Amino acid sequence: MMRTLLSFAQGGTIKENKDFGEPQADAAGQRLRKAMRGIGTDERVIIEILTKHTAMERKMIGDRYKVQFGRDLKEDLKSELGGYFETAALALCEYDSHYLAQWCRRAMKGIGTDEDTLVEILCGCKEDMLMQVDAAYQYIYDRSLEDDIESELSGNIRQLMIALLQGQRAEQEGEPSRDEAKKIAQQLYEAGEGMNGGTDEDEFIRIFATTSYPLLKLTIEEYTVFADNTLENAIEKEFSSHIKKALVTMVLCIKDQVAYFAKTLFEAMDGPGTKDDVLIRILVTRSEIDLEDIKDAFKKTYHKSLADAVKDETKRDYRKILLAIIK
Structure with a gap:
């Protein structure tokens, strides 16, 4: 039986709040301002609000925060937080497509190119999200993702990514033959x-x-x-090289995208050191989509809960915010 059948999918760990509107956003914004005003910061409140609201709700909270206080929520978070706790909190303040677009830009900006990040995002996304990332990149940077890939990459990996960005994948009508x-x-x-x-x-x-x-x-x-x-x-x-990783990534995602992300999370924490950027990127961007299913796949494959694995690799408020996303 296919894992992707909707009747068996559990979805994300962050759920929409019923009847959420401006009054609720104003109240959340007031709590956030109080948590960051004066001496000291109430990190518990920040974690609670950011991980108990969807991206759309967090965007409304940020907008109403500016209306109420004339301040930018992300800038206030930057001034109050630090390290990977700050990174995770700021990631939660973005739409998924915008956040992934920012990572695409970071992967190509400056000296050298981070092909692994581009492969994870552009080959690990299904076409609908890929098109959203492409549009977000244009919106944020006023430049074409395709053009930047054209100039920053070379060879077969460039060909594949440009082909994927054309959005010309056939639509399946009925069962495949x-x-x-x-x-x-x-x-x-x-x-x-x-x-x-x-x-x-x-x-x-x-x-x-x-x-x-x-x-x-x-x-x-x-x-x-x-x-x-x-x-x-x-x-x-x-x-060989990056085209091999890109095609294998696509095969794994097409077979079972949930298992792919479970595998990528495991690899981000396996061995010496932790790939914190990968950890944050996947937990945040899958939190409203299929993180519950990823948790199940992780435990089934690696005989350890995702929460326990994250607990072993992180500490302090950074650990707390990731565990709050995982639930």
């Missing part, structure tokens, strides 16, 4: 491990950028039958 999936699986095989010498990267990019998600999911299953090998293993063998 198994015969069509077998045909595409054979095309992928012949473009990769079945090809005598070399790999047809263009064919992989075309298929991954234009085929509907349900048909790609079925194709991944049929590839294993046809080639007696998984598509992930074939990509690992045939590709």
Whole structure:
């Protein structure tokens, strides 16, 4: 049974508050101002308000905060908080698409490019969110995400990301055809491990950028039958560098996006050091979508709760705000 069936999905950990409006936003804003005014800061109030309201509600709280006090909520948070606690709090003050767009810009600004972050965001997003990130990037920076990728990246990874940003993926009407999936699986095989010498990267990019998600999911299953090998293993063998990671990320997300994010969270905390930016980015942006399901997948796969894993890797108010998101 597919995990993505709506009847089994639990959704996010942050839920919409019924009948939330300006009076409730004003009250929350007043509590926040009191928590940050004078000597000392009441971090407990900040954590409570930011993690018990949706992005839309937090935006209204920020807008009403400015109306009531003539101050910018994000600037006040910056002045009162620090470290990754501040990073997480500010992330919660953004719409998901805006936050991810900011990370795309950060990944390409200055010397060098952070391809791993771009892969996580652009290849880990489904097309609707990808288009929202693209639009947010243009809105925030008055520049094209596609143009910046064109100038900052090169080779096959640039081709793939530009193709994904075209938003030309086919829409699936009804159930995907198994015969069509077998045909595409054979095309992928012949473009990769079945090809005598070399790999047809263009064919992989075309298929991954234009085929509907349900048909790609079925194709991944049929590839294993046809080639007696998984598509992930074939990509690992045939590709290298960032294009390999991008295609494998897409395969994992198409098969089971919840499991992909559980895996990415585990890897962010596994071994020495913690990838705090990855941890915050996933917990915040999935908090209203499927974090409850990610929690289940994490525990099932790694035999430890996500909350316990985060508790072991973080401390103080930073730990508290992440645990409040996780619930």
